[in-house]
Amino acid sequence: MLLTMGVSCQSDGNLIQLFSQRSFMIKRLVISLSALIFSVFLLMGGNTFVMTLLGVNLGLRGVEPTLIGSIMVCYSVGFVLGSLYGPRVIKRVGHIRAFAVFSAFLASSTLIFPLTDSIWVWALLRAFAGIAVAGSFVVIESWFSAVATNEYRATLFFTYQICTYLAATAGQLLIGLTDPAAFVPFTLGAIVLTAALVPLSLSRVEAPTIEHNERISVKAIIKDAPVGLLAALCSGVLISSFYSMAPVYAIEVGLPVNQLSYFMAASVFTFILFAWPLGRLCDRLDRSKIMVWLNTMVVGSALGVVFMGHMNLWLLIGFSSLYMGMVAAIYPVAVAITNDRIEAHHIVAASTTLLLSYGLGSTLGPLFSSSMMTWLGAQGLYYGCAGVALLLGTYTWIWQWRSTSVPVQEQAHYIQTPAETAGIIVELDPRNEEFVDVPMEEVFPYLEAEEIAEAQASQMELDLSEPEPEPRLESELEEPLLVPH
Numbered sequence: 001m002l003l004t005m006g007v008s009c010q011s012d013g014n015l016i017q018l019f020s021q022r023s024f025m026i027k028r029l030v031i032s033l034s035a036l037i038f039s040v041f042l043l044m045g046g047n048t049f050v051m052t053l054l055g056v057n058l059g060l061r062g063v064e065p066t067l068i069g070s071i072m073v074c075y076s077v078g079f080v081l082g083s084l085y086g087p088r089v090i091k092r093v094g095h096i097r098a099f100a101v102f103s104a105f106l107a108s109s110t111l112i113f114p115l116t117d118s119i120w121v122w123a124l125l126r127a128f129a130g131i132a133v134a135g136s137f138v139v140i141e142s143w144f145s146a147v148a149t150n151e152y153r154a155t156l157f158f159t160y161q162i163c164t165y166l167a168a169t170a171g172q173l174l175i176g177l178t179d180p181a182a183f184v185p186f187t188l189g190a191i192v193l194t195a196a197l198v199p200l201s202l203s204r205v206e207a208p209t210i211e212h213n214e215r216i217s218v219k220a221i222i223k224d225a226p227v228g229l230l231a232a233l234c235s236g237v238l239i240s241s242f243y244s245m246a247p248v249y250a251i252e253v254g255l256p257v258n259q260l261s262y263f264m265a266a267s268v269f270t271f272i273l274f275a276w277p278l279g280r281l282c283d284r285l286d287r288s289k290i291m292v293w294l295n296t297m298v299v300g301s302a303l304g305v306v307f308m309g310h311m312n313l314w315l316l317i318g319f320s321s322l323y324m325g326m327v328a329a330i331y332p333v334a335v336a337i338t339n340d341r342i343e344a345h346h347i348v349a350a351s352t353t354l355l356l357s358y359g360l361g362s363t364l365g366p367l368f369s370s371s372m373m374t375w376l377g378a379q380g381l382y383y384g385c386a387g388v389a390l391l392l393g394t395y396t397w398i399w400q401w402r403s404t405s406v407p408v409q410e411q412a413h414y415i416q417t418p419a420e421t422a423g424i425i426v427e428l429d430p431r432n433e434e435f436v437d438v439p440m441e442e443v444f445p446y447l448e449a450e451e452i453a454e455a456q457a458s459q460m461e462l463d464l465s466e467p468e469p470e471p472r473l474e475s476e477l478e479e480p481l482l483v484p485h
Helices: 002-060 065-093 095-115 119-147 153-175 184-195 197-202 218-224 226-252 257-282 287-308 313-340 344-376 380-402 424-428 449-459 474-478
Strands: none
Touching: 002 065, 002 095, 002 119, 002 153, 002 184, 002 197, 002 226, 002 257, 065 095, 065 119, 065 226, 065 344, 095 119, 095 184, 095 197, 119 153, 119 197, 153 184, 153 257, 184 197, 218 226, 218 344, 226 257, 226 287, 226 313, 226 344, 226 380, 257 287, 257 313, 287 313, 287 380, 313 344, 313 380, 344 380
């Protein structure tokens, strides 16, 4: 009996030790995720702040829209290059060093802008900034993928999206607190971008391994879901046109800087408000019809900005917010339409190809919208974007009549997929059936026995010694002990 009690106590002790070690790892994981999320918030907020700041600064100087578009497009080109070749830098020098290099490039380029008036230097700095931002996203997103498990990867996936849009909104609001024509805002942007390095550098998560993402050929997607590929391209055109040229539009129509910040912030924030109801609709209706209605509303809201936005600030903000809410939903619906028509194990590969199509569109957007503004004035931004949406909606309407529709009950679950990403975060997509968990012991390989023992002592003060026997009654003591033969 004493032997049984000893084995039981030893077993309980092992279970408690295992539970304590596991709890300690989970605690460290939560802290590390908080650091990652904070780095994402600072990086995205600082980047959108600088992007809008440059557009406002150039608009206040009276630079031609075509030149502004040429400068802004360099960022998109750099971002695509950074997404493709950034992992090579990370594999060579490591995640932390690479992130430090990218942050240094971002901060340095931001501080150089007010030191020169050369358009060529500004364009080169925007290209470097695009490469650095993409490389930073590769580092952060690969870390997210490394620490995620099937139990909560969907939550982490959506948290990443919400964090990026809230950060983009906060970055727009910062514009109203500064003088865009002065040097100070560029210093503030550099400080925020540099601060993004701190939380990630203090994280003790093991640096993950970056694997090359497979891509489905463009020909294969054109065969099965051409609307998805075209919609990703048009989404890149529309979103990059707004981010790069909307500040210039606001300056040309006479908005003060503080009202401009509200105009930009409300337009970016609206997507979060529309995300849930659009997701409900996309799981209950034919998604090609949803795509047609989205583009119809984009055309209507863009024309609303043109013909009614000048009457009142709130009308301008309202129509612009509706416009961006619908535009931001085009890419997730494009991904959903594509996933409905391909094999489940190709979801990540298809998403990577669609992101490249989006990247191509984002390089065309600033050039297209700036040309429209040079031709038609400030309103040319919304005229041009309305034309793009009209073409996409018309093509989708024709395609849905010529192709076989996927029954609603057979559609894949709709997921709000981020477009402004380096592409690694798509591995966390809840529809990805090939996601592989990483054991916590590999995430935290540097935990020493002393740390675990300290955690056990601080979290659980349990006495694992052999319990004292209960006192026996006198009648029990008088009974003879039975010894087996």
